[in-house]
Amino acid sequence: MCGIAGILNLGKEQPITPNALRRMVSIQHHRGPDESGAYIDNNIGLAHSRLSIIDLSEGTQPIHNEDKSLWIIYNGEVFNYPEIRQELVKLGHKFYTTSDTEVILHLYEEKGINCLSELNGQFAFAIWNSNSRTLFLARDRVGILPLFYTIQNKRLYFASEIKAIFCDEEIPRELDLESLDQIFTFWTTLPGKTIFNNIRELPPAHYMLISPNGITTNKYWYMNFLNNTETFYRKTDDLVNEISETLTDAVRIRLRADVPVGTYLSGGLDSSALTETVKRKFNNELRSFGIRFENKNYDEGSFQNEMVNYLGVDHSEIVISNDDIATNFEDVLWHTEKPLLRTGPIPLFLLSKLVNQSGYKVVLTGEGADEVFGGYDIFKEAKIRNFWAKNPDSKLRPLLLARLYPYIFKDDRLNQTLIAFFKSGIENPDDPFFSHNIRWKNTGKIKNFFSEQVKDSNRNYDGYSELMNLLPPSYSDWDIVTKAQFLESMIFLSNYLLSSQGDRVAMAHSVELRVPYLDHRVIELLGKVNSEIKINGLNEKHLLKKVFKDRLPASILNRWKNPYRAPIHKALLNSTMSLVKEYCSEQSLKKSGLFENVKVARLISKLEKSNSAGEFDEMALVGIISTQIIHENFIQDFQYNYSESDSFNQFFDYRSVNQKFTKVV
Amino acid sequence: MSRVNVVKEFIIENFLFGEGESLDLETDFFDKGIIDSTGVIELVDFLEKSFAISVDDEELIPQNLSSLQKIDVFLNKKLAQKVA
Structure with missing residues (x-):
């Protein structure tokens, strides 16, 4: 994977200097330490830093089409590129590299924005059409890779990381207090927002077209779920087989790389299933990486060891101490670029360092399985509370909560009081946020620490209304668990797990994460399955367990799920x-x-x-x-190191002579 | 300081971090989100230590603990039992 950055003039031609682009690339050097390249004409500057994974010798970017009218900078991987390339060759397209980057460019040349529906992968890219002076920005379906932008001073600036945009000193740097309110409610920002004023994120599954005629932003894919009446109700062998085959193929194409690919192995079901698939079906020499904690309350070492012995993988681990958390917190926040309510990203930051030091650039991770297959406790909590709502006076129904949260209900004496907490909102199961209201309300109390200035500024701000506007029309037709799945995927998965705890802390050490459970074919298939068989009673990820019934030890399949957490x-x-x-x-x-x-x-x-x-x-x-x-x-105190002597490995300079010699102060 | 004020001070210090203006005798700790599930444990621990009482399992219910007024009534009852 890589880092991309660019500046586009929206009004009159303002000179774009190579130095401005070098600064943007240099500050996100960790995303692409292997080489860099740039393209500049009178309207746009595009820059790229590369982490070489496919086509190590020839894939230097920017890449152009046959007549050099289209230019692409690209961060990501499209895993079905060999198949698309074959089709494009048949249509007469000529390639000068074997990279997936060039495939996307020609597919765009062939199909325009419809190219997006054919891409299976994780990406953020920019394609510049120098004839029509149109810039096309796009981001993958679930937001695995980042893309930020801002429109200021009659220019559009964009980059993989916000810090690259801040390299232009004319861009004001201020906190967005509404975003702060969002983080202190929903645990992260809502799609499109960042913690900084006027810095936007292109939301997952969106593209943006910027042409002399204006700017349009559209969504090209929806995380869709069928209405209850249309879903698969029965867990037939055919369904389990179809899931198994789709998952295996999702893993297979994600092993495409010209460098070795490892896995993260935590000892949980998702990473165990993933590691089993890679090891047994594709790569017998597999390296895996895992986190241990000195504090036994957080450690999953026994499950991890069990899987390492069961599969015979070459496993490496790091042991996290309390001091590690404190010592690395500032560095991690430099990469997450947003406040956190959890310390979970820090061990993953240190794990990617271990991966890098082990000579690996790519790992597969189990992220996304909980959202797609129905794994989280909050889904089961919603199910229990919905069941309870049908008979609010029942004494037995709420006791199911004690089964779900044994660590909260550990003191039997407090059962009745604890149950009173979970009863909150039970009279209104049709509330669109029925599943999450308790969590968000409890989290929102920490806004009490805000200063009077912040409280005043946000007095009329309502994050819930903003969230309501982001819900799809079919949302109200879904059952409570499906609604919860959607909310978790849209908010927490994209903006925290794949970002603060995913790409950002992995790329801090130049490591690319690949997430087979978020292959869009897997998401679309499970979107058709009724939530009652995803979570069978209170048995989460029931279908995933069916797929791996004879492939994993019973102790892993039947283990109690612990949320991943780090000491605070x-x-x-x-x-x-x-x-x-x-x-x-x-x-x-x-x-x-x-x-x-x-x-x-x-x-x-x-x-x-x-x-x-x-x-x-x-x-x-x-x-x-x-x-x-x-x-x-x-x-x-925004600081970055930059040397003007850093040069691009590849530089396409299409500026007019006047612009090349314009001195920019 | 009256018993109820001792409890009030504890609630303000530990759960409201000094901001007690909105807390009156009837304010429901759970409805208003002042005390969460782990906070209940802190509260009961405080009551047991400060007033040298032992709270029985069946007494750990919102009707005894969810507001200053309810706690006051509950403490009166417990302390009367103790004397008796």
Whole structure:
């Protein structure tokens, strides 16, 4: 994978300098350390930094078509490119590389924007048509790879990472307080938003056309689910076989690379199933990588070891300490480019470092299986609460919650009080956010730490209304579990799991993640299956377990699912307390003006005194510190190293003579 | 300080981080999201230690714990039992 960046003049021709592009590429060097290239004409500058995975010798970008009227910079992988290429060759297209990049360009030449429906992969790219002076930006269906843009000073700037856009000092850097409200409610920003004012993200499954006639943004694919009456109700052998074959093919095409491909193995069902498929069907020499925790409450080592022994994979692991979490927090936030309410991305940042040091550039991961096959506790919680809603006075129905959350209901004495929490909203099962209201309401309480200025600014802002506007028309026809699946996929999967915990922390160490469970054929197939057989009773991912019934040990298939989490309380308040001293001091809080100093001090004092911390206090702690770090490193003191002597490996200069010699201050 | 004020101070310090203006005797901790599931454990622990009482399983219900007023009534009852 790679990093892309560009500047397009929207009005009169303003000179675009190679240096401006070099800065943009240089700051996201980690995305593409192998080589770089650029194209400039009087209207546009395109730049690319490359992590070579397919066609190592010839795939240098930008790549052009036969008559050099079309130019592409591309971050990603299209896994079905050999098949598409064959078709294009038959149609007379001439290729000068064997890369997937050139295939996309010719497919666009052939089919225009309809090319997107044929691509199976993960991508963000820009194609420039120099004849029609039209720029085409597009992003993959579920948002595996990032693409940000801003329109300012009669220019459109775009890049794989926001920091590249900020390299132009004329771009103002300010926090978007509505986005902050979103993160402190939904755990991340809603599609299209970033934590920075006027910096937008092209949402998943969207493309943008920018031509002299104007700018249009459209959606080209929908994560669709059938209405209940139309779904497959029966778990026939045919259905299980079809899922098995589709998944196997999704893995097969994701092993296409000119470098070795490894897997992440956590010991959970999803990564175990994935690693089994690769090892047993495709690559007997497989390397796998896993995370361990010093703190046994978070460690899944026994399951991991069991799978390593069962499959005989060559496994490497890192062991994460509390200090690792604190020490790497600032670096991780430089890459996530948004505040967090969890520390989960930090171990994955360190895991990608291990992968890189092991000489690997590509790993397959199990991300997406929970969303597609129905794995999350919140789906089951919604199911139980819906069942309870039909008989709200039942004493037995809510007790199912204790089966679902044994770690919350660990003290029997508190059962009745805990049940009262989950009863909230039960009288309204038709609420579009029935499944998530409790989570979001509880999270939203941490907004109480916002300063009066922030509260005032957001007084009339309502994130729920903004979210309502993003729901598809068919949403109201879906059952409660399906609605929950959609919300998880649209919000948390795309904007956190694939981003803050996915691409961003993997590419920090030049590692590409590939996610077979999010092959669009798998998503579309499972979209037709009724949620009752995805989650059979309270048995999550029932169909995935059926597929792997004879392929994985029973202890892995039947194990209790633990959410992946990393330590917070004792990690961020470690022995040195350095993060708290630096970012939660009265002076630091005053400087950002985002949080109320007295309340933050009380929170820290409470956590310092206690041995354990509740969910609310931990979310508040991570949210406050991470927002402060983002503010310091992106708003207050944005710094980057850049040497003007860095040169592009390939540079196409199509500027007029006048522009080449225009000095830009 | 009255018993109810001791509890109020604890709630303000630990769950509202100093912001107690909106908290009155009838405010429902659970409805208003002031106390979450882990907070209940902290609250009960505090009541047991501060008032030297032992809360029985069947007493751990929202009717005894969900507002300052309910806690006050509950504490009165518990402490009366203790004296008796």
